[in-house]
Amino acid sequence: xxxxxxxxxxxxxxxxxxWPRFTTPQVWGMVLLVPYVLVFLAFVVYxxxxxxxxxxxxxxxxxxxxxPIFARAxxxxxxxxxxxxxxxxLVALFLSGFFVQSRSWIRWLSVLFILPWAVPSIPTILSVRxxxxxxxxxxxxxxxxxxxxxxxxxxxDPSVALTMAILMHIWKSLPFWTLILMSGRLxxxxxLFEAAEVDGASFWQKFRFVTWPSMQTLYLTCTLLSxxxxxxxxxxxxxxxxxxxxxxxxxxxxxxxxxxxxxRLDLAMASIVCxxxxxxxxxxxxxxxLSR
Amino acid sequence: xxxxxLRMPALRRxxxxxxxxxxxxxxxxxxxxxxxxxxxxxxxxFAISPxxxxxxxxxxxxxxxxxxxxxxxxxxxxxxxxxxxxFWNSAVIALAVGALTLFVATAAAFAxxxxxxxxxxxxxxxxxxxxxxxxxFLAVPMYRTMGNYGLLNNHWSLILAMVTIASPxxxxxxxxxxDKLPFELxxxxxxxxxxxxxxxxxxxxxxxxxxMVAVGIYAILLAWNEYLYAFLLLSRxxxxxxxxxxxxxxxxxxxxxxxxxxxxxxxxxxxxxxxxVFKRYMVGGLTAGAVKS
Numbered sequence: 235x236x237x238x239x240x241x242x243x244x245x246x247x248x249x250x251x252x253w254p255r256f257t258t259p260q261v262w263g264m265v266l267l268v269p270y271v272l273v274f275l276a277f278v279v280y281x282x283x284x285x286x287x288x289x290x291x292x293x294x295x296x297x298x299x300x301x302p303i304f305a306r307a308x309x310x311x312x313x314x315x316x317x318x319x320x321x322x323x324l325v326a327l328f329l330s331g332f333f334v335q336s337r338s339w340i341r342w343l344s345v346l347f348i349l350p351w352a353v354p355s356i357p358t359i360l361s362v363r364x365x366x367x368x369x370x371x372x373x374x375x376x377x378x379x380x381x382x383x384x385x386x387x388x389x390x391d392p393s394v395a396l397t398m399a400i401l402m403h404i405w406k407s408l409p410f411w412t413l414i415l416m417s418g419r420l421x422x423x424x425x426l427f428e429a430a431e432v433d434g435a436s437f438w439q440k441f442r443f444v445t446w447p448s449m450q451t452l453y454l455t456c457t458l459l460s461x462x463x464x465x466x467x468x469x470x471x472x473x474x475x476x477x478x479x480x481x482x483x484x485x486x487x488x489x490x491x492x493x494x495x496x497x498r499l500d501l502a503m504a505s506i507v508c509x510x511x512x513x514x515x516x517x518x519x520x521x522x523x524l525s526r
Numbered sequence: 527x528x529x530x531x532l533r534m535p536a537l538r539r540x541x542x543x544x545x546x547x548x549x550x551x552x553x554x555x556x557x558x559x560x561x562x563x564x565x566x567x568x569x570x571x572f573a574i575s576p577x578x579x580x581x582x583x584x585x586x587x588x589x590x591x592x593x594x595x596x597x598x599x600x601x602x603x604x605x606x607x608x609x610x611x612x613f614w615n616s617a618v619i620a621l622a623v624g625a626l627t628l629f630v631a632t633a634a635a636f637a638x639x640x641x642x643x644x645x646x647x648x649x650x651x652x653x654x655x656x657x658x659x660x661x662x663f664l665a666v667p668m669y670r671t672m673g674n675y676g677l678l679n680n681h682w683s684l685i686l687a688m689v690t691i692a693s694p695x696x697x698x699x700x701x702x703x704x705d706k707l708p709f710e711l712x713x714x715x716x717x718x719x720x721x722x723x724x725x726x727x728x729x730x731x732x733x734x735x736x737x738m739v740a741v742g743i744y745a746i747l748l749a750w751n752e753y754l755y756a757f758l759l760l761s762r763x764x765x766x767x768x769x770x771x772x773x774x775x776x777x778x779x780x781x782x783x784x785x786x787x788x789x790x791x792x793x794x795x796x797x798x799x800x801x802x803v804f805k806r807y808m809v810g811g812l813t814a815g816a817v818k819s
Contacts, residue, residue, distance in 0.1 A: 262722040263643025266633035273630060277690040278656050285667030332554050343555055347562050352801035354751040356769040357790025361569040364783055466660025468754045487662035502666045517658040524654060
């Protein structure tokens with residue numbers, strides 16, 4: 235026992251007749267992996283396999299193709315990802331530069347700024363939903379007070395409602411990405427900025443030639459990761475607009491619920507299968523980056 | 527005469543350039559503050575306003591009161607008749623998910639990172655792959671699967687689903703952290719005659735505590751905040767968790783908004799408090815690991 239080390243390939247004493255090739259620590263390792271492997275088999279492999287099996291009929295895809303809501307949801311998802319995420323990451327990049335300034339009031343502000351990320355999303359989304367209620371919401375109340383006219387029916391206009399859902403998503407996740415980009419900025423050596431200062435670099439030049447080159451990989455990774463997370467953002471859309479009006483603000487994440495309601499599970503699965511060509515390259519890229 | 531000399535920097539009048547910089551920073555800071563606080567303040571305002579004040583569109587109610595909290599705590603409304611049991615459900619499920627995720631993930635991370643179990647890299651990659659499947663995509667097949675297992679409308683369905691979602695990231699964070707521990711420690715312990723389990727219990731667990739706190743809290747908050755899975759997997763009123771109960775307020779047109787906002791406020795307090803108390807762990811353990819550049 236005392237001669238045994240943990241490195242594999244070490245000529246350890248073989249233990250037990252059933253496992254002649256493995257050392258005791260390796261056998262223990264396999265035992266310790268069992269809980270996760272069981273979880274993975276029962277709640278990832280089986281559901282995914284079952285889902286793909288449900289989506290096996292070409293007829294499902296034809297039905298999906300003929301469903302205008304699906305096309306609309308796909309377009310909405312693309313708008314959400316391309317416009318929403320890029321806007322969010324640009325603002326996060328800008329604000330990360332703001333929050334790294336050393337002022338005591340900015341430190342206090344950063345404590346408050348993290349609140350949207352720290353609190354659960356449901357109550358705040360419902361709060362925004364009530365703010366924009368056409369009859370009773372505070373926004374239209376204020377509009378009426380100052381202009382004497384009724385405000386618009388915000389969430390009843392599909393493009394306004396989708397914009398609000400995107401803004402809701404940005405409100406919720408902006409602090410997280412700002413925090414991460416801040417840690418990227420803080421990792422840049424101060425010497426570089428001092429050298430740039432001595433050379434008389436302008437604010438923009440310091441960003442262009444010092445900050446951005448050190449942050450571009452992080453920025454790209456964050457953008458792609460955020461896209462993957464956002465594909466699964468159910469709450470911002472479903473609790474704000476419920477997919478309405480007239481199912482025009484659905485995204486792929488909420489479409490599944492719609493098809494469950496219609497009792498068409500095969501369509502729910504088929505719509506996810508249709509999203510895979512978009513998702514898998516992102517996943518592949520992220521795995522390449524993270525599993526080093 | 528040392529004191530005046532020391533005070534000098536504080537008394538120095540700021541230059542125009544400095545005033546300009548400060549003004550520009552404020553010009554960014556104030557909109558950021560307003561943008562961040564409006565939805566939360568709106569919720570808070572509703573929670574402390576009597577019904578007639580709540581809809582007046584005032585910045586501060588004329589008669590602020592905690593009456594709404596009393597109504598919620600005493601369950602004195604149709605929508606709130608199961609408030610305490612739903613609160614309890616949320617808490618139990620969150621803690622169970624935290625404990626189970628820690629158990630599953632710590633065991634797996636130890637096996638992969640320290641014991642170098644054959645195939646460990648594969649398991650890690652599969653776990654990462656799961657982490658990158660958007661949770662909403664897995665929800666529909668998960669719903670059917672739980673039906674097939676006969677677990678629908680049972681708290682175990684939500685607990686197991688949340689453990690499935692939480693553990694990949696948990697394993698990854700714990701593996702990153704345990705890769706950083708020196709292997710000489712394990713070798714020394716084995717030299718002294720420690721068995722694998724003793725190594726795990728006496729050497730590995732104490733050293734991994736900070737990361738485990740971070741991961742446990744991550745799982746607890748994830749479960750406490752989850753809406754979609756809870757909404758799909760549970761349906762009886764006395765089994766629901768709080769977020770689903772909040773969502774159910776929307777079912778009626780004449781929902782008591784001030785009570786909904788009060789309940790939401792109460793529901794949001796524990797995770798916010800946990801987040802701020804453990805911020806040190808969260809920032810150190812999670813954001814650093816979330817995106818490796």
